[in-house]
Amino acid sequence: MPDTSCYAQVTVTLPLSGPYTYIVPDHLRAHAAVGSRVLVPFGRRTVTGYITEFAPPKKKMRVKAILDTLDPCPLFTPAMVPLFRWIADYYMAPMGDVIKTALPGGLNVVDRQVATLTDSGKTAAADPACPEADKELLALLMSAPVPLKQLIDADPPVPRAQIRALEEKGWITVTRELSTARTRAKMETLAEAAFGPLPQKGVTEKRQHLLDFLRVHGATARADLNRKLPSAKSTLGPMVEMGLVHLFEDRVERSPLGEEIVPDTPPPLTDEQQEVVSTVSAQLKGGYATFLLKGVTGSGKTEVYMRLVEEALAAGKTAVVLVPEIALIAQTDRRFKSRFGDRIAVLHSGLSDGERYDQWVKIAEKRVSVVIGARSAIFAPLTDIGLIVVDEEHDGSYKQESGLRYNARDLAAVRARMEGAVVLLGSATPSIQSAWNATTGKFKEVLLTKRVNKKPMPEIEVVDLKKYKDLPGIHTFLTPRLVEAMTQTLDRNEQVLLFLNRRGFSGAPICAHCGEPLKCRHCDVSMTFHKGVNAFRCHICGYFEPAKTHCRICNGNKIKLLGSGTEKVEEAVKDIFPHKTVARMDQDTTARRGSLLKILKGVREKQVDIVVGTQMIAKGHDFPDITLVGVICADTALNLPDFRAGERTFQLLAQVAGRAGRGDKPGRVILQTYVPDHFTIGCAVDHDADAFYTHETGFRRALAYPPFTRIILIRIADKNSQRSRAAAQKLSGLLWDRRPDTGVAIMGPAEAPLTRAMNRYRWQILLKGESPSVMKKMAADALEAFRREGGFSNVSVTIDVDPYALG
Numbered sequence: 001m002p003d004t005s006c007y008a009q010v011t012v013t014l015p016l017s018g019p020y021t022y023i024v025p026d027h028l029r030a031h032a033a034v035g036s037r038v039l040v041p042f043g044r045r046t047v048t049g050y051i052t053e054f055a056p057p058k059k060k061m062r063v064k065a066i067l068d069t070l071d072p073c074p075l076f077t078p079a080m081v082p083l084f085r086w087i088a089d090y091y092m093a094p095m096g097d098v099i100k101t102a103l104p105g106g107l108n109v110v111d112r113q114v115a116t117l118t119d120s121g122k123t124a125a126a127d128p129a130c131p132e133a134d135k136e137l138l139a140l141l142m143s144a145p146v147p148l149k150q151l152i153d154a155d156p157p158v159p160r161a162q163i164r165a166l167e168e169k170g171w172i173t174v175t176r177e178l179s180t181a182r183t184r185a186k187m188e189t190l191a192e193a194a195f196g197p198l199p200q201k202g203v204t205e206k207r208q209h210l211l212d213f214l215r216v217h218g219a220t221a222r223a224d225l226n227r228k229l230p231s232a233k234s235t236l237g238p239m240v241e242m243g244l245v246h247l248f249e250d251r252v253e254r255s256p257l258g259e260e261i262v263p264d265t266p267p268p269l270t271d272e273q274q275e276v277v278s279t280v281s282a283q284l285k286g287g288y289a290t291f292l293l294k295g296v297t298g299s300g301k302t303e304v305y306m307r308l309v310e311e312a313l314a315a316g317k318t319a320v321v322l323v324p325e326i327a328l329i330a331q332t333d334r335r336f337k338s339r340f341g342d343r344i345a346v347l348h349s350g351l352s353d354g355e356r357y358d359q360w361v362k363i364a365e366k367r368v369s370v371v372i373g374a375r376s377a378i379f380a381p382l383t384d385i386g387l388i389v390v391d392e393e394h395d396g397s398y399k400q401e402s403g404l405r406y407n408a409r410d411l412a413a414v415r416a417r418m419e420g421a422v423v424l425l426g427s428a429t430p431s432i433q434s435a436w437n438a439t440t441g442k443f444k445e446v447l448l449t450k451r452v453n454k455k456p457m458p459e460i461e462v463v464d465l466k467k468y469k470d471l472p473g474i475h476t477f478l479t480p481r482l483v484e485a486m487t488q489t490l491d492r493n494e495q496v497l498l499f500l501n502r503r504g505f506s507g508a509p510i511c512a513h514c515g516e517p518l519k520c521r522h523c524d525v526s527m528t529f530h531k532g533v534n535a536f537r538c539h540i541c542g543y544f545e546p547a548k549t550h551c552r553i554c555n556g557n558k559i560k561l562l563g564s565g566t567e568k569v570e571e572a573v574k575d576i577f578p579h580k581t582v583a584r585m586d587q588d589t590t591a592r593r594g595s596l597l598k599i600l601k602g603v604r605e606k607q608v609d610i611v612v613g614t615q616m617i618a619k620g621h622d623f624p625d626i627t628l629v630g631v632i633c634a635d636t637a638l639n640l641p642d643f644r645a646g647e648r649t650f651q652l653l654a655q656v657a658g659r660a661g662r663g664d665k666p667g668r669v670i671l672q673t674y675v676p677d678h679f680t681i682g683c684a685v686d687h688d689a690d691a692f693y694t695h696e697t698g699f700r701r702a703l704a705y706p707p708f709t710r711i712i713l714i715r716i717a718d719k720n721s722q723r724s725r726a727a728a729q730k731l732s733g734l735l736w737d738r739r740p741d742t743g744v745a746i747m748g749p750a751e752a753p754l755t756r757a758m759n760r761y762r763w764q765i766l767l768k769g770e771s772p773s774v775m776k777k778m779a780a781d782a783l784e785a786f787r788r789e790g791g792f793s794n795v796s797v798t799i800d801v802d803p804y805a806l807g
């Protein structure tokens, strides 16, 4: 029988089908396993790939050998291969893309082409007869070789034909080299005290210090040693020579910033918590099931998660805890670390590539048994998963909105089913989808109906903003009612949270002369004025214009800053309460590493009196001294052209209201809105999630929207508006040809709500039906025909299965 282990099936991270067969050379046998990252020759190139299986080629063929393995251990488990296959099929994506999305960033080693100037090129550049265009290109290469991609992507681009022509003339050479961006384990030199008796001679006091230090702290990286014990710089060398200290190379871990952790003692559970823990933990031995934990804000869901994680660990299993926002990971991470110490790894976008890689390897090497992280942590390479918790399961950030558009909450159930684990979805405001799954019995429902502190839910007072719209300046958004409540709260030395889901200073700048909005040059949206950087910014593409700008329509130079964002609120609050400390928490103030932790710490330790923030602060946080929550404008998202606008608004309001009164003191909420009679606002004010659910499901059923149907959104985008429209119509026609007998509804093509983004004109087609597989087949067939059509080769078409946002 032939030895199959010498053939590996390798999926390369290029948008191709595959996998491809390679031979595992003898010297790599010990390192090659399913999940190993390897370097392979591919055509004329060298690329990264992953071993997904050991099997000989299907037919007789010449097979190349793997060049190298790249990591100390495999980066995913064999059990994850079927998960990747499921994702590739469900989201209609190449396997290579799936693996690339699943693994931490920065792992791809792909070679690239670089152009280098030759000696005759140098001579040519100095020749007056050399054509101007060629001279320019040669000048670019004068100081160093340049990647070809950089030349082709330049503005204006260098034509490929020109590059080829210069190569033929011998003025430049084009070669391949491995890209330098590669994340691997970090190696460092460590110092360690040697065993054996001390010689009497030559051991000065400083040298004795060094020995003592190393005996106490064990092996220490040289860089750390120099920092902690400055004299080591001079003593280390001689000590090594004397054989008293020896140096060796080893892997070191890059560990993320964190706070000092104080261990906690678990509190006795409330009766409700106990019941939930018992019900779910009984299932830990029974294999796959999904539970939906509906627990009002402040009911102690996190404590329930911790107990269940403990149960899973006690049963010899591992656990994953998904948290939506990176702002929340800091808090959850801290609470879990207090309980579980260093048995935890964290994964989120706030880590550097190196740190994330080290966390990943730590998980893969089974050195931790709990993983806390944002959506991509659903791909953590744990074995023996017993429990997957999805906190705030309704949250939109579980859906990845670029590249592979997966939903981590949905994948939690898929992975758990494959690996026999239990899923616990938790929320005070479950998604309509999950609540419906509980209604139909697909999920099991567990409840926490009361707050841990036994206090009632905070009282919500509605303020009608229409009544204040003619007040001067800041009082249109900081109404007298709100200011009064703030004063009372601050006088009692308690904290205030103000919520507005819009960052920047002004979100609606308009020309004071002609009244036209100031829009982005590349996108069909208003610019936002940011006072902090004194400039206008586009929140879609990042385009930036200095404060001194002109109206594009009438060239007027006076721009009125209408519409308020968190920066404007912050400024107004500082004006009214000059002696209070105000912190702002939004994407702009938390971009710098460590700044988020600092703000949260300030609020927790009461150095901050008033915190102004976007949705970042609206959910999940537990600050016992916040007793007043002010919602600056409740209806910012209510009228978006999206069938989930009501659902999202209700969830956000209920969540932010839930931040008030979590400690011993009762909380209150002032909710400002232009539509006080809107049903969604009314449900939020009454804390009535059930009423909202009943109303919303009625509406969804009537209009045949999810959860009663499934949706696939096809997005078409192109730089040319005519071509974009024509492509959308063509594709739509191809879909209609395939529609008969499928029962699938085709809506559109229509211009996307955001008609232009990053200079691309956007169209969309919506498929609605009962069966995703029928719709996907239709879409795939139509797309294939569309690609064969010709004329649209550069038009971008993306398919979003179960879209979250329809924009």
Ligand SMILES: Nc1ncnc2c1ncn2[C@@H]1O[C@H](COP(=O)(O)OP(=O)(O)OP(=O)(O)O)[C@@H](O)[C@H]1O
Binding pocket: 267, 268, 269, 270, 273, 295, 296, 297, 298, 299, 300, 301, 302, 303, 427, 428, 452, 453, 619, 620, 621, 622, 658, 659, 662
């Ligand atoms: N059994 C208990 N005894 C005492 N305190 C508890 C208990 N369970 C939880 N707590 C505390 O109650 C507070 C609220 O709990 P937690 O933050 O877990 O609520 P939550 O349900 O997650 O709320 P939200 O949905 O608003 O995020 C926390 O400070 C937590 O430490």
Ligand SMILES: [Zn+2]
Binding pocket: 520, 521, 522, 523, 538, 539, 540, 541, 542, 543, 758
């Ligand atoms: Zn833009």
